[in-house]
Amino acid sequence: MKDIQISPSEWEVMRVVWTTHPITSKEISRILNEKKDWKLATTKTLIGRLVKKGMLTTAQNGRQYDYSPAVTEDESLKEASEHLLNQVCTRKVGELIEMMLESRTLSIKDLESLEKIIQMKKENAPEVVVCGCIPGQCTCS
Amino acid sequence: MKDIQISPSEWEVMRVVWTTHPITSKEISRILNEKKDWKLATTKTLIGRLVKKGMLTTAQNGRQYDYSPAVTEDESLKEASEHLLNQVCTRKVGELIEMMLESRTLSIKDLESLEKIIQMKKENAPEVVVCGCIPGQCTCS
DNA sequence: ATCTATCGGCTACAATTGTAAACTATAAAT
DNA sequence: ATTTATAGTTTACAATTGTAGCCGATAGAT
Numbered sequence: 318m319k320d321i322q323i324s325p326s327e328w329e330v331m332r333v334v335w336t337t338h339p340i341t342s343k344e345i346s347r348i349l350n351e352k353k354d355w356k357l358a359t360t361k362t363l364i365g366r367l368v369k370k371g372m373l374t375t376a377q378n379g380r381q382y383d384y385s386p387a388v389t390e391d392e393s394l395k396e397a398s399e400h401l402l403n404q405v406c407t408r409k410v411g412e413l414i415e416m417m418l419e420s421r422t423l424s425i426k427d428l429e430s431l432e433k434i435i436q437m438k439k440e441n442a443p444e445v446v447v448c449g450c451i452p453g454q455c456t457c458s
Numbered sequence: 459m460k461d462i463q464i465s466p467s468e469w470e471v472m473r474v475v476w477t478t479h480p481i482t483s484k485e486i487s488r489i490l491n492e493k494k495d496w497k498l499a500t501t502k503t504l505i506g507r508l509v510k511k512g513m514l515t516t517a518q519n520g521r522q523y524d525y526s527p528a529v530t531e532d533e534s535l536k537e538a539s540e541h542l543l544n545q546v547c548t549r550k551v552g553e554l555i556e557m558m559l560e561s562r563t564l565s566i567k568d569l570e571s572l573e574k575i576i577q578m579k580k581e582n583a584p585e586v587v588v589c590g591c592i593p594g595q596c597t598c599s
Numbered sequence: 600a601t602c603t604a605t606c607g608g609c610t611a612c613a614a615t616t617g618t619a620a621a622c623t624a625t626a627a628a629t
Numbered sequence: 630a631t632t633t634a635t636a637g638t639t640t641a642c643a644a645t646t647g648t649a650g651c652c653g654a655t656a657g658a659t
Contacts (some may be wrong), residue, residue, distance in 0.1 A: 322643075328647075336596055358649045362649075364607090379656070402561065410564065419575060425583045425584070428579055444564050467616075467617065483637080503619075504618095521626055605657100608651105608653085622637105
């Protein structure tokens with residue numbers, strides 16, 4: 318797995334392709350028009366960049382292409398969340414997750430699932446998380 | 459609060475200032491040398507940009523400046539996590555949080571705190587979360 | 600057989616980011 | 630009083646991103 322960077326605008330395109338594929342550029346553009354005031358050309362540029370980055374695969378179909386995702390949404394999401402997690406001291410991760418938890422509505426099922434994971438983790442949880450920051454980048458030491 | 463964008467490299471600088479302030483550019487640079495192969499000039503550029511963006515305040519002290527954060531780490535972290543959350547369908551947020559939870563070690567205290575929040579939220583949790591995506595950007599409908 | 604709508608690709612261009620050298624002003628050393 | 634080290638500022642320059650126009654090829658219409 319490589320660590321390709323995918324920009325916010327590109328992400329919008331990926332979401333469409335993850336949802337429906339194979340899909341044409343025209344259809345992608347049509348769908349995104351609901352949300353973004355992009356010209357068709359803009360969408361095409363983003364698609365082109367995603368193809369170049371290896372995030373989309375193409376299948377020729379007459380004069381046009383059908384696009385499909387080359388990575389799953391979960392993989393990309395994982396990437397993105399690791400990025401965020403890496404921005405804070407490991408000892409602050411709990412607080413970060415609390416923030417996210419508090420800011421959004423979750424379903425009963427979601428909450429139960431989270432609960433289960435937490436139960437599980439409590440079995441082997443340390444008293445205190447090891448901080449891996451360099452001195453001066455967190456207040457742990 | 460405005461929605462200023464703060465880049466990854468700038469974030470590294472902010473972390474130092476959040477940890478210790480007021481602080482001089484030289485000291486910031488010294489601390490970051492542990493982690494980044496940046497020339498002093500590079501750090502100074504980043505500091506300059508952060509000042510311009512209003513993320514750092516300055517207090518003149520002789521020929522040099524003492525820098526302090528203009529926003530808290532929590533505020534910025536909140537910003538950053540909202541960004542991530544906004545990248546997925548609201549109905550997928552649970553899954554996203556699960557991912558994060560699973561990928562990191564948390565302390566007993568962290569876990570208990572999360573548990574408490576979850577208990578709380580369960581009181582008013584809906585059966586299913588409302589999806590606010592445009593058609594074609596998630597698989598809800 | 601020719602025209603036309605359209606497709607993907609190429610080009611464009613400003614803003615942001617990563618990285619840093621050069622410049623200017625000045626505090627400190629001699 | 631000069632020199633020198635250094636602090637912040639300006640300039641630089643390539644890569645990425647946001648945004649889009651234009652162009653050459655071709656499938657479909659006439």
